[in-house]
Structure formats: C-alpha cells, structure tokens
Amino acid sequence: MAAPSTSTGHVIGGEHVEGAGERIDVVNPATEQVIASVPAGTPADVDAAVAAARAAFDGWAATPTGERAAAVRRISEGLAARRDEIAATVTAEMGSPISFSTHVHASVPVATSAGIAEVLETGFPWTEESGNSLIVREPIGVVAAITPWNYPLHQIVAKVAAALAAGCTIVLKPSEVAPLTAGIFAEVVAEAGVPAGVFNLVHGTGPVVGEALAAHPDVDMVSFTGSTRAGRRVSEVASATVKRVALELGGKSANIVLDDADLTKAVKLGVAGCFPNGGQSCNALSRMLVPESLCDEAVSLAVAAAAKYTVGDPTDESTRIGPMVSDVQRDRVVEYIGKGVEEGATLAAGGPERPEGLDTGYYVRPTVFSGVKPEMTIAREEIFGPVLSILSYSDEDEAVRIANDSEYGLAGAVFGSEERALAVARRMRTGQVAVNGGAFNPQAPFGGYKQSGNGREFGKFGLEEFLEIKSIQR
Structure with a gap:
C-alpha cells in the first residue's frame, strides 16, 4: 500500500x-x-x-x-x-x-x-x-x-x-x-x-x-x-x-422493498447501501421499508448480510468497516444504538459493545434493528454510522408516506418490478433514487429536497x- x-x-x-x-x-x-x-x-x-x-x-x-x-x-x-x-x-x-x-x-x-x-x-x-x-x-x-x-x-x-x-x-x-x-x-x-x-x-x-x-x-x-x-x-x-x-x-434515506421485488437482492443491496464508509454517508440507505408479510424473512437476510461486514484494521484489504472518524462520532453512534433499544426496537444484529479484539480505535459493530416504528429516534435522525433500521408497511401508499415522513430528502431506493418501482420512485420526495440497484452516474445531478x-x-x-x-x- x-x-x-x-x-x-x-x-x-x-x-x-x-x-x-x-x-x-x-x-x-x-x-x-x-x-x-x-x-x-x-x-x-x-x-x-x-x-x-x-x-x-x-x-x-x-x-x-x-x-x-x-x-x-x-x-x-x-x-x-x-x-x-x-x-x-x-x-x-x-x-x-x-x-x-x-x-x-x-x-x-x-x-x-x-x-x-x-x-x-x-x-x-x-x-x-x-x-x-x-x-x-x-x-x-x-x-x-x-x-x-x-x-x-x-x-x-x-x-x-x-x-x-x-x-x-x-x-x-x-x-x-x-x-x-x-x-x-x-x-x-x-x-x-x-x-x-x-x-x-x-x-x-x-x-x-x-x-x-x-x-x-x-x-x-x-x-x-x-x-x-x-x-x-x-x-x-x-x-x-x-x-x-x-x-x-444530511439525509435519512429510505429503501422501499416492494412485494414483487427479488427480496434477497433487495436486502443485500440495501445493507450495502447503508454500510459503505462505515455508514458515514449522507445518502446512506438507513431505513429499509419492507411489506409486513416479508418482514421476518428480510430481517433474517439483513442479519446474514451484516455478518459479512468485517470490522477491523482499515489497511487490511478484507476489512469492510473501519473505525468511525473520531471518538466523538463513535460515541454518537453508540448513543443512538442505545436509544433504539430504549425506545423498543429489536436489536437483530450488532449492538453498542466494542467489537471483539479491537481495543484501540473508534470502532462500532454493524447493527441491524427490526420492529422499528416511524416515530422512533433511529428512524428519524441521521446517525452517520453502520446502523440499519427495518420498518414494516401494509401497502404501497403507506410505504411512500413513511419514506416521505422525514425532514430530509437526499436519496432513496426502490426494489420491485420496473414499472411499479419507477412509479414509486417518482412519488418519493428526494433528490436521487436508485431503482433495483441503479449505478452511480457522474453526470446525473445530486442534491436534496427539504432540509x-x-x-x-x-x-x-x-x-x-x-x-x-x-x-x-x-
């Protein structure tokens, strides 16, 4: 190196x-x-x-x-x-x-x-x-x-x-x-x-x-x-x-998974969209919205995907999550994880404890919450760390309402059949939406709605x- x-x-x-x-x-x-x-x-x-x-x-x-x-x-x-x-x-x-x-x-x-x-x-x-x-x-x-x-x-x-x-x-x-x-x-x-x-x-x-x-x-x-x-x-x-x-x-971007999506792909890419750069991304897909009938399966898939995000020495090619940028940022993320538990969300993976074997450095475990409600702090405030909140919805209209019920509007994602996914993307009040994992385009505009x-x-x-x-x- x-x-x-x-x-x-x-x-x-x-x-x-x-x-x-x-x-x-x-x-x-x-x-x-x-x-x-x-x-x-x-x-x-x-x-x-x-x-x-x-x-x-x-x-x-x-x-x-x-x-x-x-x-x-x-x-x-x-x-x-x-x-x-x-x-x-x-x-x-x-x-x-x-x-x-x-x-x-x-x-x-x-x-x-x-x-x-x-x-x-x-x-x-x-x-x-x-x-x-x-x-x-x-x-x-x-x-x-x-x-x-x-x-x-x-x-x-x-x-x-x-x-x-x-x-x-x-x-x-x-x-x-x-x-x-x-x-x-x-x-x-x-x-x-x-x-x-x-x-x-x-x-x-x-x-x-x-x-x-x-x-x-x-x-x-x-x-x-x-x-x-x-x-x-x-x-x-x-x-x-x-x-x-x-x-x-800032952002609190929603990833809407429709009921006709390839669930395995949607969850895998959704986790990938939440955790890059240790979750320290303004456009991180930190809210995953899943149909009620698919929620348990989505949580299992997310937990399995999160387990592959190895935390450790950032100079090691195999590391996928390095330390938070500072002790202040590490403490902020850990505090949010504690807040999620306190408010009743279910800790499906990770948690506030320091990763094993990492006694030095500002590390946080990749964390997945299930049972998250739209009014919870972890569903509303930007955490800026490797923390994913999974929320359930009853129908497409409710999914859009939850996604748009935010002071932020920077990015988002939709997974599902292309025609439906594009229609939902147009309803999202956010500056950029990826449909079925659409790739970054350096010529396309990037910026936000609202705050x-x-x-x-x-x-x-x-x-x-x-x-x-x-x-x-x-």
Missing part, C-alpha cells in the same frame, strides 16, 4: 503558507495516534486567500472555455495518477477501509472531474437567444467551498472542478478532521497549470475559517457540504451579504450552480 500524504499548510495566491500560531492535529482513528497537523487558519488568512482569488478572477473568467476544460481534464488525470497515495491518505485520516478508499474515495473523483471536463468539451450553451434578448451565462465570481470529512476528496472535486470549469476562482476550506487529501489535491491543481490565485486552500475550523468565508463581502457564493445544523449556520452568516448559498446536507439542502452537483447541473444568468435586450 502506498504511503499516506502528510502534506500540510495553506495555499494562498500560489504560495505554500505553513501558517503561524496554533495547529490542528490529525488523528488516525484506527490507531488513535497523531499522524500530522495543519495550521489553524485565521480571518487574516481568509482575507489573503479571498484577495488572491478576487485578483485572479477576471483573468480566469476570460480564459477560453477549451483551456479551462483542458485544465480540469488534467486535474482528473493527475488524480488518477496518484490514486494509491490518495487512497492511503483517506484511510489514514478518516479510517475508511483501503478497498473502499481505492475504489470509491480515490476513483470516483476521477470520473466526476472528467465528467465536468466533458460537459465543456461537448459544447455547453453559454449563450442562447430568446426573442430580442441574448441570454448569457457568466461565472458567479469568488466561491468559498467548505467540505466535510466523510468523503474528503470526493466533495472537494464536486465543487472545485465545476467552479473552475465555470470560470470561478475558489477558496477551499476542507474539514479539519480529515484535511490531508486536500493537500494532494492542491498539488494536482498546481501541476495541471491552473494559474496562481485561481485555487486557494485555507485550513481551519468552521467557527473561525468557515464563518469568515461565509461572511466575507468579496465572496460571491458559498458551496457547503456537511450537517444540516452547520448548513443552517452557513446560511445565517452568508445572508448578511445576500450571497448565493448551495447546501448539500437535505438545495442546489445540485455533478455534470452540467453542477456547473450551472456556479453561473449567473444575464439577459441583454437588443
């Missing part, structure tokens, strides 16, 4: 800035050891980065579309060339199993950035005619990108590749919990020939660096991914300057988020 990167420091105006003063430790959640540190950025660092982005904006916005597309394409190629290093770094800083880090964390950003380049290469409509008006799409300006720890590179690329393609300049604040992958990305951007100041990186905490970016009068847009609570705060702070805010927030946020990422939909629309009457 490749060695993880320990690249640290801000990147401001094309210069590496190590920063002065306090630093933030990066902890390996499997070993509980400090593996690196990054500077705790300050409002002054934000001011410098925003000034660099503002100074670079006019030149980058005027760069021909073909050149911007080529730069994004080179970023995609650069990420592909460093796949193993990226995977090792993600595993070290946030605990994702190395197989998942390699095939998802390090590989999907290659596809999504290539997808953005393709949008430009195949002829994006920057202008159109409507009556006596010329309608023009222009870059919005300086973008603050604030990204989470659970998919540290994936979420950076989703924002930065699209913003660069649109002609915007960027200040990135990655999560201080898993910031090291951002350093690799900054190197790839520089090697791709992106001019100094177009991309800037400032490490630090949300209350200091994040809020300074959201409030900054020279930032034209904030693109944020994280918890719904933090998203509300970003919106509040940004509202003082009436800047655009795009939010990709899962607003705006979309990936493909032309992601590009459009970073554009203003002007009409010129003639």
Whole structure:
C-alpha cells in the first residue's frame, strides 16, 4: 500500500503558507495516534486567500472555455495518477477501509472531474437567444467551498472542478478532521497549470475559517457540504451579504422493498447501501421499508448480510468497516444504538459493545434493528454510522408516506418490478433514487429536497450552480 500524504499548510495566491500560531492535529482513528497537523487558519488568512482569488478572477473568467476544460481534464488525470497515495491518505485520516478508499474515495473523483471536463468539451450553451434578448451565462465570481470529512476528496472535486470549469476562482476550506487529501489535491491543481490565485486552500475550523468565508463581502457564493445544523449556520452568516448559498446536507434515506421485488437482492443491496464508509454517508440507505408479510424473512437476510461486514484494521484489504472518524462520532453512534433499544426496537444484529479484539480505535459493530416504528429516534435522525433500521408497511401508499415522513430528502431506493418501482420512485420526495440497484452516474445531478439542502452537483447541473444568468435586450 502506498504511503499516506502528510502534506500540510495553506495555499494562498500560489504560495505554500505553513501558517503561524496554533495547529490542528490529525488523528488516525484506527490507531488513535497523531499522524500530522495543519495550521489553524485565521480571518487574516481568509482575507489573503479571498484577495488572491478576487485578483485572479477576471483573468480566469476570460480564459477560453477549451483551456479551462483542458485544465480540469488534467486535474482528473493527475488524480488518477496518484490514486494509491490518495487512497492511503483517506484511510489514514478518516479510517475508511483501503478497498473502499481505492475504489470509491480515490476513483470516483476521477470520473466526476472528467465528467465536468466533458460537459465543456461537448459544447455547453453559454449563450442562447430568446426573442430580442441574448441570454448569457457568466461565472458567479469568488466561491468559498467548505467540505466535510466523510468523503474528503470526493466533495472537494464536486465543487472545485465545476467552479473552475465555470470560470470561478475558489477558496477551499476542507474539514479539519480529515484535511490531508486536500493537500494532494492542491498539488494536482498546481501541476495541471491552473494559474496562481485561481485555487486557494485555507485550513481551519468552521467557527473561525468557515464563518469568515461565509461572511466575507468579496465572496460571491458559498458551496457547503456537511450537517444540516452547520448548513443552517452557513446560511445565517452568508445572508448578511445576500450571497448565493448551495447546501448539500444530511439525509435519512429510505429503501422501499416492494412485494414483487427479488427480496434477497433487495436486502443485500440495501445493507450495502447503508454500510459503505462505515455508514458515514449522507445518502446512506438507513431505513429499509419492507411489506409486513416479508418482514421476518428480510430481517433474517439483513442479519446474514451484516455478518459479512468485517470490522477491523482499515489497511487490511478484507476489512469492510473501519473505525468511525473520531471518538466523538463513535460515541454518537453508540448513543443512538442505545436509544433504539430504549425506545423498543429489536436489536437483530450488532449492538453498542466494542467489537471483539479491537481495543484501540473508534470502532462500532454493524447493527441491524427490526420492529422499528416511524416515530422512533433511529428512524428519524441521521446517525452517520453502520446502523440499519427495518420498518414494516401494509401497502404501497403507506410505504411512500413513511419514506416521505422525514425532514430530509437526499436519496432513496426502490426494489420491485420496473414499472411499479419507477412509479414509486417518482412519488418519493428526494433528490436521487436508485431503482433495483441503479449505478452511480457522474453526470446525473445530486442534491436534496427539504432540509437535505438545495442546489445540485455533478455534470452540467453542477456547473450551472456556479453561473449567473444575464439577459441583454437588443
């Protein structure tokens, strides 16, 4: 396995800035050891980065579309060339199993950035005619990108590749919990020939660096991914300057299994959709809705599937669930498991106890609850861990009602005969639905309804988020 990167420091105006003063430790959640540190950025660092982005904006916005597309394409190629290093770094800083880090964390950003380049290469409509008006799409300006720890590179690329393609300049604040992958990305951007100041990186905490970016009068847009609570705060702070805010927030996604589904496949893929990345996914299929007549069989299948999710050392190729990202996150998940038991759900697999033989690391056992009622805490709140809630329903209408009875609406799934499954998918109030295990599409829009946020990422939909629309009457 490749060695993880320990690249640290801000990147401001094309210069590496190590920063002065306090630093933030990066902890390996499997070993509980400090593996690196990054500077705790300050409002002054934000001011410098925003000034660099503002100074670079006019030149980058005027760069021909073909050149911007080529730069994004080179970023995609650069990420592909460093796949193993990226995977090792993600595993070290946030605990994702190395197989998942390699095939998802390090590989999907290659596809999504290539997808953005393709949008430009195949002829994006920057202008159109409507009556006596010329309608023009222009870059919005300086973008603050604030990204989470659970998919540290994936979420950076989703924002930065699209913003660069649109002609915007960027200040990135990655999560201080898993910031090291951002350093690799900054190197790839520089090697791709992106001019100094177009991309800037400032490490630090949300209350200091994040809020300074959201409030900054020279930032034209904030693109944020994280918890719904933090998203509300970003919106509040940004509202003082009436800047655009795009939010990709939490989820409590439902997987509706219809009575004509292949039950074995539906449950197997449903568990797989709940447990990836240790369940630390905003689009995790954490609620499985099953017909009453099939519930006992579905629970048995889910328990058997969960038993195959080995918990352990994330550097081991056979591990399927690594540690939670931190002790705080581990304790949060364990508390939710206890809450499920307390409220009367049946613990079918797993539980709050530490996995056997793992005395060090922030580990949680993969857990399956049956007999879950829609009003229970574990059916309503985002747990962000390997915890599956199985609920029963009497008919299709009730299944849809339960699925939609949530403050969230990010993702979902339906299993059944295609015509019925598609009809149910259209009734779900959520931004993305997989039918019978439909594969991820890097050109399709991703984003949420309700308190899962607003705006979309990936493909032309992601590009459009970073554009203003002007009409010129003639």
